Amino acid sequence: MSASWVPHDIRDAVIDFTQLWAKKSDIALTRFISWLGIAPSKYYNWQSRYGKVNEHNGLIPRDxxxxxxxxxxxxxxxxxxxxxxxxxxxxxxxxxxxxxxxxxxxxxxxxxxxxxQRWNRKTSKKGTGFVQPLKPHEHWHIDVSYVNLCGTFYYLCTLLDGYSRYIVHWELRKTMTEKDIEIIMQRAREKFPDAKPRIISDNGPQFIAKDFKAYIRLTGMSHVRTSPYYPQSNGKLERYHKTIKTECIRPKVALSLEEARTQIAEYIRYYNEERLHSAIGYIAPKDKLEGxxxxxxxxxxxxxxxxxxxxxxxxxxxxxxxxxxxILTTAANINSLTQQDNFSISN
Known part of the structure; x- marks a missing residue:
């Protein structure tokens, strides 16, 4: 057993043994301590706590x-x-x-x-090689995801503000051509007419079309495409699409296109105004957008x-x-003893 900690009964037995035989044999106490292999400071520390339970390392309640x-x-x-x-x-x-x-x-x-519940995670590479936006409407992320409604696939297109994670605009459509993308982006710009963001997208056919490049140039925005076959480059929007499918689309199981649009609109209102977002300090995206x-x-x-x-x-x-x-209990006890003494003296 390590000498750094021993039960209090064994500790007291060591004290009794050394002191008893030091008196009987006239051998110095320090010699017994050295024979036992105990440091003198530890032995005298044990001696100062003789008869006490080991509570010196216990938790001390804090205010x-x-x-x-x-x-x-x-x-x-x-x-x-x-x-x-x-x-x-x-x-x-x-x-x-x-x-x-x-x-x-x-x-x-x-x-x-x-x-x-805990689990092992890989080391995050988030933010490496990419300058994060410092104010709203610097970066707008755009992407298209598939939504399965009763065996029919529809296209969910979303624009997300990279600074606040606010969903600027979204639409659920039967088709998603370059013309549809322009309509969606124009409706987003109508909500924030003064914004001149950098558009971040993947290399989908709608985003590499010549008409889309011309639209970006005419509106005064800029466009950056992510690396091919690397969806993590647009991870903010990819993560949002996973979230909305996990928390809204799949659990609610819409039976029609209009029902799905109603459910998604309600969830996006909750996402923008109420849901606490972990990436922005657990506040709602709308609060972050509005400062x-x-x-x-x-x-x-x-x-x-x-x-x-x-x-x-x-x-x-x-x-x-x-x-x-x-204090009151002690005073009462003293008063009781005083009365008893006075009674004894009077008798």
Missing amino acids: FWLEECEKQAIISFHNQYQLDGYRRLTFMMLDRNIVAVSPSSVSRVLSAAGLL RDRQIFKERDQKLEAARAERKQKRLDMRQRLDCHQ
């Missing part, structure tokens, strides 16, 4: 530790939104004033409850600080009440 009701609130909220990660849950609870904690605290609570992100981050920090201060004050008040109770 800002979560309360049990807050832990239960985190677990209950996770059970309502099991498909969302712990970071998104953190800021959802913060914005709804359910509980103000940090993502690491939520992770610890869910891990302790066995509700947090409310810093105010939201500031309010979240203030809520966290206020919650920590409130928990600290609660524990301080509890300690003060316990101290007062102990």
